[in-house]
Structure formats: structure tokens, C-alpha cells
Amino acid sequence: MTKPLTRDDYQPGDVTVHHDPRRLNRVTRALRAAGRNVALVPTMGALHEGHRKLIREAQVLQNTVVVVSVFVNPAQFGPGEDFERYPRTLESDVDICREERVGLVFAPSVDDVYPPGGTVTVEPGPLGEELEGASRPGHFTGVLTVVAKLFNIAQPTYAVFGEKDYQQLTLVHRMARDLNFPLDVVGVPTVREPDGLALSSRNRYLSGAERHAATALSAALVAGAHVSALGAEAVLKAAHDTLAAEPGVDLDYLELRAPDLGPAPENGDARLLLAARVGSTRLIDNAAVLLGTGDE
Numbered sequence: 001m002t003k004p005l006t007r008d009d010y011q012p013g014d015v016t017v018h019h020d021p022r023r024l025n026r027v028t029r030a031l032r033a034a035g036r037n038v039a040l041v042p043t044m045g046a047l048h049e050g051h052r053k054l055i056r057e058a059q060v061l062q063n064t065v066v067v068v069s070v071f072v073n074p075a076q077f078g079p080g081e082d083f084e085r086y087p088r089t090l091e092s093d094v095d096i097c098r099e100e101r102v103g104l105v106f107a108p109s110v111d112d113v114y115p116p117g118g119t120v121t122v123e124p125g126p127l128g129e130e131l132e133g134a135s136r137p138g139h140f141t142g143v144l145t146v147v148a149k150l151f152n153i154a155q156p157t158y159a160v161f162g163e164k165d166y167q168q169l170t171l172v173h174r175m176a177r178d179l180n181f182p183l184d185v186v187g188v189p190t191v192r193e194p195d196g197l198a199l200s201s202r203n204r205y206l207s208g209a210e211r212h213a214a215t216a217l218s219a220a221l222v223a224g225a226h227v228s229a230l231g232a233e234a235v236l237k238a239a240h241d242t243l244a245a246e247p248g249v250d251l252d253y254l255e256l257r258a259p260d261l262g263p264a265p266e267n268g269d270a271r272l273l274l275a276a277r278v279g280s281t282r283l284i285d286n287a288a289v290l291l292g293t294g295d296e
């Protein structure tokens with residue numbers, strides 16, 4: 001039986017912060033039992049306009065209480081990555097959630113999410129080893145495992161993710177389908193700075209010169225999309241040339257794929273994805289492209 005909610009659990013009109021997974025679960029189950037929808041927005045915190053957009057998209061879903069999770073998930077960081085350095089700004093994250101009229105923030109500790117002795121994880125399948133997964137072995141096992149935990153804890157009706165992490169969004173869709181999670185995964189287009197750079201919590205690592213160089217990433221996607229009627233080879237060349245013209249950018253991968261991240265089609269809808277290092281900061285970006293028209 002779901003117990004009635006107290007003011008400490010959930011106060012309509014204000015943001016309530018929970019750290020304990022069992023408590024959050026009790027609250028969201030009570031909300032669901034009372035006929036409300038729950039929209040989960042998983043984040044690693046250091047919230048920015050991209051996260052605000054996810055929250056706003058969650059707010060417009062019918063009859064929802066929005067839950068923003070803030071958790072820097074150690075399981076998705078490899079050795080030598082920026083887990084220790086990753087910005088942790090819970091107080092200002094909660095302020096942003098309050099401004100956005102978020103109902104619940106879930107900010108668990110690592111031990112709350114990973115009690116000692118856990119051995120079972122979620123395997124993403126072959127796509128988990130490509131693109132981001134090739135550069136970050138084990139990354140998507142860590143992502144899907146924590147997302148599955150968040151789904152079980154928050155019991156959401158909807159889960160909202162950004163297209164900025166396009167492979168993550170694709171794999172979360174697949175996990176929800178393949179493992180029968182009873183929820184809808186909602187994707188939100190990438191929010192960009194006026195000069196095109198995709199917003200990312202890691203942008204704050206960039207020096208002035210690196211910030212300038214980083215505009216080459218989105219410029220490469222635009223250059224590729226601009227010649228997309230000419231086909232895949234032209235798209236990849238235009239994007240490569242744009243990146244090569246910026247010495248501050250060290251390309252990791254640039255690939256054209258189908259929208260589901262299978263092999264790219266000769267014509268029609270495709271996705272151009274890239275990752276690059278700018279100084280010591282690794283950034284990713286992607287864009288939709290419409291390849292060829294079959295006329296040439």
C-alpha cells in the first residue's frame with residue numbers, strides 16, 4: 001500500500017529534495033497512485049539552458065510532476081576520465097529547479113545508488129561498443145545500468161533525454177523497448193550557444209582560446225549538412241575540412257550513420273556524429289542530415 005504523502009515528501013508549488021532512493025520511490029508511487037504522471041529528467045547536475053529545456057519539455061507533458069535527478073555516476077567514467085573533476089553544484093542546481101517549478105530533485109549518494117555487493121549490470125549490445133563506446137569502453141554499461149536504476153526508483157511515466165547525447169538517447173530507447181520498461185522516452189533537440197556550440201556542462205573547462213576553437217565542432221556539422229544533397233562522401237569531406245582548419249581541435253571520430261545508428265543509407269535521413277578533444281576537454285555533437293536526392 002502506498003502511504004499518503006507528507007509535506008516533507010512533496011510540497012506542491014515548491015521543490016523537495018530527496019537523497020534516499022526508497023523515499024523518492026515512495027513519493028513517486030504515491031503520486032502515480034493519485035493519478036499524476038511522473039516525468040524524470042536524469043542529469044549529472046551543473047545545470048544549464050540545455051537542462052532547462054529538458055525540464056520545460058517535461059513540464060508540458062500532461063498532468064506531470066517533474067523529477068530531476070542529479071547524480072554524477074561513477075560507473076560511466078573510465079580510468080583517467082574527469083569523474084573527480086566533474087562540476088558538483090547541487091545548491092545552484094536546486095535553485096534552477098525551483099525557478100523551473102520542478103516538483104522533486106533526487107540527489108542520491110554513490111552508496112545509495114550502488115550499495116556494496118552489487119554485481120548485475122545492463123549490457124547495451126553491439127552499439128554500446130561503437131562511436132562513444134569505442135573511445136569510452138564500458139561507458140554505456142554504466143549509463144544504462146544507472147538509468148535502469150533511476151527508472152526503477154522513480155517509476156516515471158516519461159523519461160526525458162537530450163539529443164546532444166544522441167547515442168545515449170538511442171540506447172535508452174532500445175533498453176526501454178528490449179527490457180519492457182513501462183514508460184515513454186522523450187528526446188529533446190540540442191540547445192546551442194548563439195555561435196553554434198552545443199551547451200554542455202564540460203564547456204566550463206574550456207579556456208578562452210579553446211572556447212573559440214570549439215565552435216569548429218558545430219561548424220563542421222553545418223558544413224556537412226550544407227552539402228548533404230551531394231551524398232555521404234561530400235558531407236564527410238566538408239565536415240573534415242572544417243575541423244582540419246582548426247588546429248585547436250583533435251578529432252576522435254566523425255561518422256555518418258542511419259538515424260537508429262545503423263549503417264548510413266545512400267539517400268534519405270542520416271545522422272552526422274562527432275567527438276573531439278579541445279585541449280583536455282572531450283566534447284561531442286551531432287546533427288540530422290538529409291543525404292542525396294537521387295537526382296545527380
Ligand SMILES: Nc1ncnc2c1ncn2[C@@H]1O[C@H](COP(=O)(O)OP(=O)(O)OP(=O)(O)O)[C@@H](O)[C@H]1O
Nearest residue numbers: 043044045050161162164165190191199200201202
Ligand atoms: N545542449 C543540450 N541540449 C539538450 N539536451 C542536453 C544538452 N546538454 C545536455 N543535455 C541533456 O541533459 C541530460 C543530462 O546531461 P548531462 O547532465 O550529462 O549534461 P551535459 O551538459 O551533457 O554534460 P556533459 O558535459 O557531461 O556531457 C542528457 O539527457 C543530455 O543529453
Ligand SMILES: CC(C)(CO)[C@@H](O)C(=O)[O-]
Nearest residue numbers: 042043044073143146165
Ligand atoms: C543519463 C545520465 C544522467 C546517466 O548518468 C548521464 O549519462 C547524462 O547526464 O547524460
Ligand code: BAL
Nearest residue numbers: 044076077139165168
Ligand atoms: N552527458 C553524457 C555523460 C557523460 O559524458 O558521461
